Amino acid sequence: xxxxxxxxxxxxxxxxxxxxxxxxxxxxxxxxxxxxxxxxxxxxxxxxxxxxxxxxxxxxxxxxxxxxxxxxxxxxxxxxxxxxxxxxxxxxxxxxxxxxxxxxxxxxxxxxxxxxxxxxxxxxxxxxxxxxxxxxxxxxxxxxxxxxxxxxxxxxxxxxxxxxxxxxxxxxxxxxxxxxxxxxxxxxxxxxxxxxxxxxxxxxxxxxxxxxxxxxxxxxxxxxxxxxxxxxxxxxxxxxxxxxxxxxxxxxxxxxxxxxxxxxxxxxxxxxxxxxxxxxxxxxxxxxxxxxxxxxxxxxxxxxxxx
Amino acid sequence: xxxxxxxxxxxxxxxxxxxxxxxxxxxxxxxxxxxxxxxxxxxxxxxxxxxxxxxxxxxxxxxxxxxxxxxxxxxxxxxxxxxxxxxxxxxxxxxxxxxxxxxxxxxxxxxxxxxxxxxxxxxxxxxxxxxxxxxxxxxxxxxxxxxxxxxxxxxxxxxxxxxxxxxxxxxxxxxxxxxxxxxxxxxxxxxxxxxxxxxxxxxxxxxxxxxxxxxxxxxxxxxxxxxxxxxxxxxxxxxxxxxxxxxxxxxxxxxxxxxxxxxxxxxxxxxxxxxxxxxxxxxxxxxxxxxxxxxxxxxxxx
Numbered sequence: 001x002x003x004x005x006x007x008x009x010x011x012x013x014x015x016x017x018x019x020x021x022x023x024x025x026x027x028x029x030x031x032x033x034x035x036x037x038x039x040x041x042x043x044x045x046x047x048x049x050x051x052x053x054x055x056x057x058x059x060x061x062x063x064x065x066x067x068x069x070x071x072x073x074x075x076x077x078x079x080x081x082x083x084x085x086x087x088x089x090x091x092x093x094x095x096x097x098x099x100x101x102x103x104x105x106x107x108x109x110x111x112x113x114x115x116x117x118x119x120x121x122x123x124x125x126x127x128x129x130x131x132x133x134x135x136x137x138x139x140x141x142x143x144x145x146x147x148x149x150x151x152x153x154x155x156x157x158x159x160x161x162x163x164x165x166x167x168x169x170x171x172x173x174x175x176x177x178x179x180x181x182x183x184x185x186x187x188x189x190x191x192x193x194x195x196x197x198x199x200x201x202x203x204x205x206x207x208x209x210x211x212x213x214x215x216x217x218x219x220x221x222x223x224x225x226x227x228x229x230x231x232x233x234x235x236x237x238x239x240x241x242x243x244x245x246x247x248x249x250x251x252x253x254x255x256x257x258x259x260x261x262x263x264x265x266x267x268x269x270x271x272x273x274x275x276x277x278x279x280x281x282x283x284x285x286x287x288x289x290x291x292x293x294x295x296x297x298x299x300x301x302x303x304x305x306x307x
Numbered sequence: 308x309x310x311x312x313x314x315x316x317x318x319x320x321x322x323x324x325x326x327x328x329x330x331x332x333x334x335x336x337x338x339x340x341x342x343x344x345x346x347x348x349x350x351x352x353x354x355x356x357x358x359x360x361x362x363x364x365x366x367x368x369x370x371x372x373x374x375x376x377x378x379x380x381x382x383x384x385x386x387x388x389x390x391x392x393x394x395x396x397x398x399x400x401x402x403x404x405x406x407x408x409x410x411x412x413x414x415x416x417x418x419x420x421x422x423x424x425x426x427x428x429x430x431x432x433x434x435x436x437x438x439x440x441x442x443x444x445x446x447x448x449x450x451x452x453x454x455x456x457x458x459x460x461x462x463x464x465x466x467x468x469x470x471x472x473x474x475x476x477x478x479x480x481x482x483x484x485x486x487x488x489x490x491x492x493x494x495x496x497x498x499x500x501x502x503x504x505x506x507x508x509x510x511x512x513x514x515x516x517x518x519x520x521x522x523x524x525x526x527x528x529x530x531x532x533x534x535x536x537x538x539x540x541x542x543x544x545x546x547x548x549x550x551x552x553x554x555x556x557x558x559x560x561x562x563x564x565x566x567x568x569x570x571x572x573x574x575x576x577x578x579x580x581x582x583x584x585x586x587x588x589x590x591x592x593x594x595x596x597x598x599x600x601x602x603x604x605x606x607x608x609x
Binding site for chain 2: 106167174176177182188
């Protein structure tokens with residue numbers, strides 16, 4: 001695709017880079033920014049660090065001080081999103097009014113789409129669990145439980161945000177024995193419990209193994225504070241599916257033979273055999289035209305002559 | 308017979324004690340989206356049990372739901388590649404907003420638009436590499452180190468009518484530069500056209516080596532107009548045609564010709580008095596027909 005830009009990229013690499021950032025039918029995996037706020041406590045810093053470790057191949061850590069208040073001014077976050085080509089973000093800050101504060105959100109077309117403020121009630125680091133961790137960059141299984149995630153409208157949106165944030169890279173095939181990481185999000189009585197596990201597959205006597213979970217951390221207890229969800233109009237725009245991605249109707253009249261030739265079945269009207277042109281022979285010549293036709297022919301010639 | 312039954316039962320019991328079960332019972336079905344490796348459990352949570360031991364409760368809930376997800380995942384069709392078992396994931400069911408808007412189709416260039424209107428089809432694309440007769444090898448058709456590069460010739464045959472001071476080597480290079488500049492201009496104009504609704508101002512008059520009559524005429528008109536008073540006081544050349552276009556408006560005098568004014572007023576009165584009386588029924592039906600049809604609106608909505 002030719003870039004619609006006034007200033008052309010100077011190098012092939014630059015061109016590829018820009019093309020990668022253009023809107024596509026099949027989108028890239030969303031990457032997440034982990035942004036440290038102006039003031040952070042040790043807890044918040046550690047949470048950001050460990051969340052970054054969970055997301056690592058598609059994560060960007062911004063560990064300098066960023067004096068931003070996402071719910072008051074979104075422009076900085078939008079700028080970061082455009083600059084880094086990342087649509088998910090986790091912002092951490094700490095203040096007297098809002099201690100140990102996280103803002104989880106995402107953007108659409110470099111505009112803030114939705115964000116949720118989460119207060120950290122308790123946090124247990126992955127280094128507090130003394131056991132084997134899972135390998136980096138594995139696609140996590142996401143488990144979401146709790147009635148609230150089904151019944152409450154705001155929680156339903158939050159659930160979608162959690163899925164988007166944690167689901168990892170899109171794949172068509174997956175190695176079954178490589179399913180290591182499980183992220184569990186449970187909503188009970190207005191609190192959200194986020195737990196991370198490593199799977200241990202055991203023999204069950206059947207084909208499917210018995211799953212045991214080993215908690216590896218980080219584990220967080222969160223409370224939802226301020227929220228900002230996308231307007232219906234924006235949600236509709238963001239959920240638009242490309243016509244190419246929709247499943248096309250199967251064509252019934254096309255088939256393939258075993259040799260790979262394509263066959264098509266078409267319906268035609270019966271052929272008129274009288275008008276069929278076969279091999280030209282003198283004996284098959286048509287009889288002389290009738291008198292009427294001759295006269296018409298002559299008159300035509302005459303008229304031509306007159307002119 | 309009894310022994311056989313007993314032995315089978317014993318075996319089963321042994322098996323069960325050896326392996327833990329993979330079956331999980333839930334009141335409501337857990338929604339599983341294999342494409343996203345996602346399980347959503349809508350079952351209400353027993354708060355009393357939760358409060359008795361929070362961590363154990365969550366861990367058990369997570370294990371059960373993971374087991375349900377894995378049961379589904381292990382049912383997927385598998386494929387073996389290099390001694391690893393790969394499961395083919397179906398398409399994700401959960402609708403997740405996109406990261407960026409849908410890509411817009413690339414706007415047509417002026418040439419593409421013209422070619423479409425005229426039914427001109429593009430020939431089969433040229434190969435990237437071309438045969439270089441001089442070097443006896445394939446080289447890129449365009450760009451650095453290209454095949455049949457006419458600016459690299461060491462000898463050029465001069466035309467008999469060429470000017471004395473013409474440098475054919477220089478000429479080829481400048482011609483090439485001009486072609487590139489023209490192409491760049493067209494590219495920018497195409498971008499501008501796609502952004503400003505199909506209209507971009509013309510480039511004006513470009514200098515040419517030997518202008519024809521038409522170009523000279525245009526240059527003259529432009530030069531005449533290019534004064535502070537838009538050419539109002541520019542003197543005309545001998546034998547020059549009047550090129551200034553447009554008429555000067557004329558107004559009638561405010562006072563004076565009474566007869567003309569009287570006629571004018573009378574004409575207005577006459578048309579008013581001879582106006583056709585309004586047919587109320589017809590007007591009403593006309594008005595009704597102007598109103599939007601409810602049914603029609605309904606259909607257009609969907």
